[in-house]
Amino acid sequence: MAPLPLTRELLQVVGTELIGPYALLRLERGGLDPGVPGQFFMLEAPGRLLPRPMSLCQAPARELAFLIEAIGPGTEALCSLRVGDAIHVLGPLGNGFDLDIERPLLVAGGIGVAPMPYLSKALGDPPALLGFRTARHAEAASLLPGAEVVVEPRLVTELLPDDPGDVLACGPEPMLEAVKALVPGAQLAWEAPMACGYGACYGCVVEVDGHYERLCISGPVLRDAA
């Protein structure tokens, strides 16, 4: 199948909001498609050479919203954006979640909550389990009303029922590995450092069936792998 054309536009910031330690960055949508939940966009980080990959958090009318945790110079630059600033955005990219499922259960840890609001809306607000490091991080649970929330030392995997149904998960690698072990066939959204997001650099590989595959093209959502 031929890849879809890449779309990249200069988009204005229309709003920023602090949610606990995270920033919700709202951009005008321009001509970009919001894509499938779990797909991602490459966001220009002002002053940095490389853009940063972010999954879509919300898709309000004529907007794209991203939840960002400042963990380095690129994400700090993104969190410092002000209304009226403009950044280049490329996307949507990669493979999102398969929504053709019977009994969805969303599971997220930390900043892995980012794609869940958009995913939840697409699936009609299914049950959700969220885990966070601290109560302050857990403020992000407000993005997903009705979710069951735990804070460390409790782990989100403790909340998984015996028959969890169709699990769609995003979070840190140890959490995803734990979900994978507990729920064979779960859809897992991974992350990796990416230079380009569209298959050019071979920087974001993960091991799939004994081979290195580009996460930006084969993922970021993988089922039973990585």
Next chain:
Amino acid sequence: MTVPILNASGCLDALAAPETARSLDAFVTKTVTPLPREGNPPPRITETQRGMLNSIGLQNPGIDVFAQETLPLLATLGVPVWVSVGGFSAADYALLCERLDDLDDVEVIELNLSCPNVEEAPEAVSELVAAARGATGKPLYAKLSPATWDIAETARAVSDAGADGLSLVNTIRGLELDAKTLRPKLGLGSGGYSGPALRPIALACVYACARAVELPIVGMGGVMSGRDALELVAVGANAVALGTVLFSDPSAPSRVRRELEAEARSRGHGLLAEIRAVAHESASPSGASTD
């Protein structure tokens, strides 16, 4: 004269981004080796000051799969295909070139003589070029490392060995530490340093080689804009390749081409030919200002 815009090898997958590939004057493949390679363990990339490091390790399917499966697909794009090849001995380069020699879809073979992320062949680059020359009648471009004491001497040697052109330059080895742990950020420690920091190094290499040999030169290294491309032309490049800039902007080829033409016009040069190698002419008195 126009200045052809290419991609630097390993900086674009034409099949994943066909529109970007079609906006180039020629597409250069990721380096192909005799056997398949899985590449280096991640993390493979990191941003650093004024550039980025990569340690991909020549991940590729090997010459057989490339020739049978990848090349026919690339040929359908309608863009001339330059195939980058790399090996670990003179025999490897001979084998690769022989394999590509009778494939009509191959316009040029670029010899990657300088990947900083794999063990290099022990032979001198001129021996590798000579081995390749003996195996093919296709045009051969030698891609050289900037990490050499006298790149003009290397350029003369590969010219004598039968190269038809030079690709200048590859990345240069660099290392970045994690600020907290003081351990290397990349899986294998060091990686190839590219981006704006490489640009003055590339300019110096093209400048030196353009004086040393008559061969056409594809200049590359940290080009982000038409102005950057113009400077490579000014020191003697005949074509310009884009690398790191493609990662942030898949539409960079069209943009850089547009900016390059506007830069030339704004300097009163309708023809880019008037700018080529202008840096080698003695400067006018007004050029001595300190900015």
